[in-house]
Amino acid sequence: xxxxxxxxxxxxxxxxxxxxxxxxxxxxxxxxxxxxxxxxxxxxxxxxxxxxxxxxxxxxxxxxxxxxxxxxxxxxxxxxxxxxxxxxxxxxxxxxxxxxxxxxxxxxxxxxxxxxxxxxxxxxxxxxxxxxxxxxxxxxxxxxxxxxxxxxxxxxxxxxxxxxxxxxxxxxxxxxxxxxxxxxxxxxxxxxxxxxxxxxxxxxxxxxxxxxxxxxxxxxxxxxxxxxxxxxxxxxxxxxxxxxxxxxxxxxxxxxxxxxxxxxxxxxxxxxxxxxxxxxxxxxxxxxxxxxxxxxxxxxxxxxxxxxxxxxxxxxxxxxxxxxxxxxxxxxxxxxxxxxxxxxxxxxxxxxxxxxxxxxxxxxxxxxxxxxxxxxxxxxxxxxxxxxxxxxxxxxxxxxxxxxxxxxxxxxxxxxxxxxxxxxxxxxxxxxxxxxxxxxxxxxxxxxxxxxxxxxxx
Amino acid sequence: xxxxxxxxxxxxxxxxxxxxxxxxxxxxxxxxxxxxxxxxxxxxxxxxxxxxxxxxxxxxxxxxxxxxxxxxxxxxxxxxxxxxxxxxxxxxxxxxxxxxxxxxxxxxxxxxxxxxxxxxxxxxxxxxxxxxxxxxxxxxxxxxxxxxxxxxxxxxxxxxxxxxxxxxxxxxxxxxxxxxxxxxxxxxxxxxxxxxxxxxxxxxxxxxxxxxxxxxxxxxxxxxxxxxxxxxxxxxxxxxxxxxxxxxxxxxxxxxxxxxxxxxxxxxxxxxxxxxxxxxxxxxxxxxxxxxxxxxxxxxxxxxxxxxxxxxxxxxxxxxxxxxxxxxxxxxxxxxxxxxxxxxxxxxxxxxxxxxxxxxxxxxxxxxxxxxxxxxxxxxxxxxxxxxxxxxxxxxxxxxxxxxxxxxxxxxxxxxxxxxxxxxxxxxxxxxxxxxxxxxxxxxxxxxxxxxxxxxxx
Numbered sequence: 001x002x003x004x005x006x007x008x009x010x011x012x013x014x015x016x017x018x019x020x021x022x023x024x025x026x027x028x029x030x031x032x033x034x035x036x037x038x039x040x041x042x043x044x045x046x047x048x049x050x051x052x053x054x055x056x057x058x059x060x061x062x063x064x065x066x067x068x069x070x071x072x073x074x075x076x077x078x079x080x081x082x083x084x085x086x087x088x089x090x091x092x093x094x095x096x097x098x099x100x101x102x103x104x105x106x107x108x109x110x111x112x113x114x115x116x117x118x119x120x121x122x123x124x125x126x127x128x129x130x131x132x133x134x135x136x137x138x139x140x141x142x143x144x145x146x147x148x149x150x151x152x153x154x155x156x157x158x159x160x161x162x163x164x165x166x167x168x169x170x171x172x173x174x175x176x177x178x179x180x181x182x183x184x185x186x187x188x189x190x191x192x193x194x195x196x197x198x199x200x201x202x203x204x205x206x207x208x209x210x211x212x213x214x215x216x217x218x219x220x221x222x223x224x225x226x227x228x229x230x231x232x233x234x235x236x237x238x239x240x241x242x243x244x245x246x247x248x249x250x251x252x253x254x255x256x257x258x259x260x261x262x263x264x265x266x267x268x269x270x271x272x273x274x275x276x277x278x279x280x281x282x283x284x285x286x287x288x289x290x291x292x293x294x295x296x297x298x299x300x301x302x303x304x305x306x307x308x309x310x311x312x313x314x315x316x317x318x319x320x321x322x323x324x325x326x327x328x329x330x331x332x333x334x335x336x337x338x339x340x341x342x343x344x345x346x347x348x349x350x351x352x353x354x355x356x357x358x359x360x361x362x363x364x365x366x367x368x369x370x371x372x373x374x375x376x377x378x379x380x381x382x383x384x385x386x387x388x389x390x391x392x393x394x395x396x397x398x399x400x401x402x403x404x405x406x407x408x409x410x411x412x413x414x415x416x417x418x419x420x421x422x423x424x425x426x427x428x429x430x431x432x433x434x435x436x437x438x439x440x441x442x443x444x445x446x447x448x449x450x451x452x453x454x455x456x457x458x
Numbered sequence: 459x460x461x462x463x464x465x466x467x468x469x470x471x472x473x474x475x476x477x478x479x480x481x482x483x484x485x486x487x488x489x490x491x492x493x494x495x496x497x498x499x500x501x502x503x504x505x506x507x508x509x510x511x512x513x514x515x516x517x518x519x520x521x522x523x524x525x526x527x528x529x530x531x532x533x534x535x536x537x538x539x540x541x542x543x544x545x546x547x548x549x550x551x552x553x554x555x556x557x558x559x560x561x562x563x564x565x566x567x568x569x570x571x572x573x574x575x576x577x578x579x580x581x582x583x584x585x586x587x588x589x590x591x592x593x594x595x596x597x598x599x600x601x602x603x604x605x606x607x608x609x610x611x612x613x614x615x616x617x618x619x620x621x622x623x624x625x626x627x628x629x630x631x632x633x634x635x636x637x638x639x640x641x642x643x644x645x646x647x648x649x650x651x652x653x654x655x656x657x658x659x660x661x662x663x664x665x666x667x668x669x670x671x672x673x674x675x676x677x678x679x680x681x682x683x684x685x686x687x688x689x690x691x692x693x694x695x696x697x698x699x700x701x702x703x704x705x706x707x708x709x710x711x712x713x714x715x716x717x718x719x720x721x722x723x724x725x726x727x728x729x730x731x732x733x734x735x736x737x738x739x740x741x742x743x744x745x746x747x748x749x750x751x752x753x754x755x756x757x758x759x760x761x762x763x764x765x766x767x768x769x770x771x772x773x774x775x776x777x778x779x780x781x782x783x784x785x786x787x788x789x790x791x792x793x794x795x796x797x798x799x800x801x802x803x804x805x806x807x808x809x810x811x812x813x814x815x816x817x818x819x820x821x822x823x824x825x826x827x828x829x830x831x832x833x834x835x836x837x838x839x840x841x842x843x844x845x846x847x848x849x850x851x852x853x854x855x856x857x858x859x860x861x862x863x864x865x866x867x868x869x870x871x872x873x874x875x876x877x878x879x880x881x882x883x884x885x886x887x888x889x890x891x892x893x894x895x896x897x898x899x900x901x902x903x904x905x906x907x908x909x910x911x912x913x914x915x916x
Contacts, residue, residue, distance in 0.1 A: 220819075254712055324815035331816060353816055357782035358789060360815035361678075 021046035026092050026180040026234040033080070033091040040073040040080075040091025044135055047093050051178045057159055058176055059152040060169040062098040063105050064138030069093065072135045079133075088241060090133030095173045095182035097166075098139035099146050099216035102126055109216050110142040110151055110166075113337045123214025124246045125183065125225060132241050137179055140169025143400060145330060146185060146218055149342035150400050157199055157428055161393040164194030165400030167226070174228040175200040181238050182228040185212075187219050187322060188410055189389070189403025191226030192418045196431025197393035197401065199420040203227050203235040203445070204406075206438045207413025208253040210239070211246030219325030220251065221364060222318070222410060232449040235417065236264035239441070253439070264445035272382035272447040274434075275303045277374075279386070280312040281404050286391030289430050292422040293387050296432060299458050300451065302385050305377060314370055315404065317363035318411045324360045327352030371412040371438065378437040382447045388418040388431030405433065415441045417448045421455055479504035484550045484638040484692040491538070491549040498531040498538075498549025502593055505551050509636045515617055516634055517610040518627040520556040521563055522596030527551065530593045537591075546699060548591030553631045553640035555624075556597035557604050557674035560584055567674050568600040568609055568624075571795045581672025582704045583641065583683060590699050595637055598627025601858060603788060604643060604676055607800035608858050615657055615886055619851040622652030623858030625684070632686040633658040639696050640686040643670075645677050645780060646868055647847070647861025649684030650876045654889025655851035655859065657878040661685050661693040661903070662864075664896045665871025666711040668697070669704030677783035678709065679822060680776070680868060690907040693875065694722035697899070711897070722903035730840035730905040732892075733761045735832075737844070738770040739862055744849030747888050750880040751845050754890060757916050758909065760843050763835060772828055773862065775821035776869045782818045785810030829870040829896065836895040840905045846876040846889030863891065873899045875906045879913055 021043060024032070032038045048066045055061055076091050101107050101119035108114045126136065141151035143166040153168040155161040156176035163172045167184025171194030174182045184191045186204045195202025204226035212223055225242065229235040240260040245252045276297060285293070296302070327334070327349045333341065334349045341349070377384075387405060394401050409416045415438070418431035434451065436444030479501060482490070490496045506524045513519055534549050559565050559577035566572045584594065599609035601624040611626040613619040614634035621630045625642025629652030632640045642649045644662045653660025662684035670681055683700065687693040698718040703710045734755060743751070754760070785792070785807045791799065792807045799807070835842075845863060852859050867874045873896070876889035892909065894902030 325819065328816040328819040331820070353814060355815040356811060357813040357815045357818035358786040358811055360818065361783065361786040362789070 022050040023177050024180065025231050026089065026229060027231075027237050029180060030089055030092050030237075034086060040076045040135070041070060043091055044069050044073040044093050044137070047137065047179055050176070054156070054176060055178065058154055058156050058172050060140055060173040060176070060178060062108060062139045062141045062151075062169065065105070068104075069135055069137045076133055076135065087132030087134075088237065089129065091135065092133070092181065093135045093137040093179045094129055094238070095137055095140045095170055095179045096126065097146075097170050097182070097184045098142050099185065100126060100139075100183055101214040102136060102139070105136070105139055107139065110144045110146060111333065111340070113333050113340050119214070121214060124211040124248060125242050126214065128241055128244075134241075140167070140173055140182060142166050143168065144342050144345055145333070146187065146190065146216060147326070147348065148344050148400060150397055154397065155198055155393050157393070161395050161428065162197065162397055162400050164197035164393060166190040167194050167228070168400065170228050171195050171198040171200060171202065174198075174230060180229065180234060184226045184228060185215060186224050186226050186406065186410055187222045188318065189406030191228070192388050192406045192416055192431065192433055193401060193403050195228055195418045196388035196420070196429065196433070199429030201229050201232060201235050201417065201419060202431070203229075203239060203417045204410070204415065205239055205243070205441045206415045208251050209441060210242045211244070211249040211252050213246055213248035217329045219322055219329065221321050221325060224410065224413070232264060232417070232419070232445055232452060236260045236445045258442040260442050260445060263442035264449055266446055268382070268446055268450050272450055273303070273380065274300055274383055274385045275305050275377065275381040276386060277377075277384045278304065278306045279408060280307065280309070281315070284390055284404065285387060288424050289387050289391040289422070292424070292430055293432075296422065300385070300454065303381070308373065310373070311370060311408065313366060314408045314411055317366045318407050320355055320359060320363040321367070321411075323348050323352030324355040325352070327355070367411045370408070371414070374412070375437065378440075382436070383444055384435040386433050386435070388433040392424045392426065392428035392430055409435045412438070414438050415444045417444060419448060419452060421452070480508040481635050482638065483689050484547065484687060485689070485695050487638060488547055488550050488695075492544060498534045498593070499528060501549055502527050502531040502551050502595070505595065505637055508634070512614070512634060513636065516612055516614050516630050518598055518631040518634070518636060520566060520597045520599045520609075520627065523563070526562075527593055527595045534591055534593070545590030545592075546695065547587065549593065550591070550639060551593045551595040551637045552587055552696070553595055553598045553628055553637045554584065555604075555628050555640070555642045556600050557643065558584060558597075558641055559672040560594060560597070563594070563597055565597065568602045568604060569791065569798070571791050571798050577672070579672060582669035582706060583700050584672070586699055586702075592699075598625070598631055598640060600624050601626060602800050602803055603791070604645065604648065604674060605784070605806065606802050606858060608855055612855065613656055613851050615851070619853050619886065620655065620855055620858050622655035622851060624648040625652050625686070626858065628686050629653050629656040629658060629660065632688060638687060638692060642684045642686060643673060644682050644684050644864065644868055645680045646776065647864030649686070650846050650864045650874055650889065650891055651859060651861050653686055653876045654846035654878070654887065654891070657887030659687050659690060659693050659875065659877060660889075661687075661697060661875045662868070662873065663697055663701070663899045664873045666709050667899060668700045669702070669707040669710050671704055671706035675787045677780055677787065679779050679783060682868065682871070690722060690875070690877070690903055690910060694718045694903045716900040718900050718903060721900035722907055724904055726840070726904055726908050730908055731761070731838065732758055732841055732843045733763050733835065733839040734844060735835075735842045736762065736764045737866060738765065738767070739773070742848055742862065743845060746882045747845050747849040747880070750882070750888055751890075754880065758843070758912065761839070766831070768831070769828060769866065771824060772866045772869055775824045776865050778813055778817060778821040779825070779869075781806050781810030782813040783810070785813070825869045828866070829872070832870070833895065836898075840894070841902055842893040844891050844893070846891040850882045850884065850886035850888055867893045870896070872896050873902045875902060877906060877910060879910070
């Protein structure tokens, strides 16, 4: 099967004809179901048919039960037929990275050590999804414990290339039109990178926006929930459902929730000011990515800023925190079953076990000081704009590629979104990453929507 | 000079006759100044006279400038004379532990390494005090970097005994009638223990209640601000001024502030239910303390609960966190001037440097799980009641005594107050410690006031 056949139409018109009903976006599908133009059953059946058609090749799913998905859809259709109030995602199928606990499906965390694991409760975000009428279709493939060792998923744009990781299946499922929405997580570059490689929208909100209760913990300081969709509008809708304080995740912010979906759909009061920030790793960009991005800078009138040398230490600080946190969070897996861990994960944990606590605390403070060093710029600019990765998805499935173009923003807990706006000669997508001020997620989404519209005009 | 002469009247009537004006409590003094019955200058002059009378013996002060205190008082009297609005502590002198930054006085942190140090800004709590009209009289002696090595202060109840630490001067100054209010900090037992040893009230509110911005950091996870006074009412007044979110201390809680002073002055709706919790170190109590406490249990009808064995690890978890945090926070002092540190502090830092980050993180989680294990009890009981220390202040000035009876509550960030309600055969005081639910500081103060009144009746 040629690459193109897996993605044809994924960015096409979204009118819900029978042939491409699976490509309808979440916002429009929810509206059509609310209006009675289509049923939840129709929509889910179309997604399941798409999955049946191509998942043997893409391998996005760790667990799926089509009959159960249809049964949920039938109940939701009955619910609406009774005239009962319906939620914002009524009848919309959502895929969950297989590290998000569900009480009705296994959650295996990408490791044989957790094979067959059945959580007794839904994660907080799963409760929120179900309360809004979303249908949990199944669990998508993750790397080993959401770290580096790849799962079985292939890139739907070219099956010989990695989809990226660790939210591999979530990115691939959305990009290939199997579901309109999926949940992922990012501790380094695990939402932005696979979305960029697979050519779809990925949004990783500010640290503290979305509860991680019931989601595999690999780093309390760095783990952040993100979403996949095929439009900014849909990412805003899903994030809007997920945002909010949770007493079970003490790092979630207490405060008024932004109305993400509404603000994201507004036009900016003024044309947003955008800045490219030359990080210390900017020279690692591939040539084709550099050229495509230079063109984008001209079209969007993006200012250029240069980071101080002090930022060079950010990647090491991230590694110090991440490896120590991994060693803590996966202590039992390591102590009882290290022979079942990949060599790369064992290495991370073994380095993490040797990190000294004062160095760990210094790395945490370093991250905070770096963020403060950027905050002034984000008063002046609406967003930073950078490539989402070094370049296109690397060939081969042995590695999920480098997260380095996400590391700094994840370390600092800043909101980031990748948009599939560039393309290589080979036809593989390259994402454009917008990064905003911590807590200013709604403005970032609004700016992202403006960028998409602006490029569509040009 | 005999011990008694230093403390006579400290718990006596509080009518403001000229002879004992320095013994007037903060609440009554603020009211008298507001009403014009006394001036700020009168009150401060009386306190300064008391300091001049006995501080050569007690040595509570690291820095004091009587003329500057009187000049502040004169300005406040003028301010009131003009009819300008006045604050809740208008004209009330307050002592600050010498690790709290002041822009107008040195802050030496109890170490020769910081001799002559002049901060450029007031700590957040100092701004709050001055905004309410309080007079910062001077800085009180602390141990070395607020750790274990003693300063010069003596116990005003018996000069041959330690005042406790690390807020040694603050506790001694209030107990000896030099000032009605003082600020201290507690990372292990540094407010409750010296208050108990010196025979005064010490209140260490819930973690996250009071900003630590501008206060020497020795442990972000454990450092907590506390207050000294001679009555529960005065502790509530001072804490009320200090409580509140500060964006410069991200660990301060965002949320509605309790009206501590008002709630503390209310009668409980029902007689409070009190529980003695037998911790794993209960058998370390001195005999005289055990006997005095047994009598108290009978009088106050205190239930007895026994802690699970799992709590035995709390002291080690505290040590792991504290020493690693010390190594981080005092890194520069150690790396540049370790020969000027005491052997005990060097030992703490050197152990802290070797703590592995995963063990540190496990200790942090352990603390949280211990707290959750106690929360149910605190639904049933208004407060835990325990001795504040092993017994009376130990003889000698080489050690500040053991903080072990405070460690668990500090580790768990629970509010604690010590009341000078017991006394040994020798006449030295023994404090009774009440411990409440995190965030429930107002109820704890109300319960403490009830306990004091109940014992006065019996």
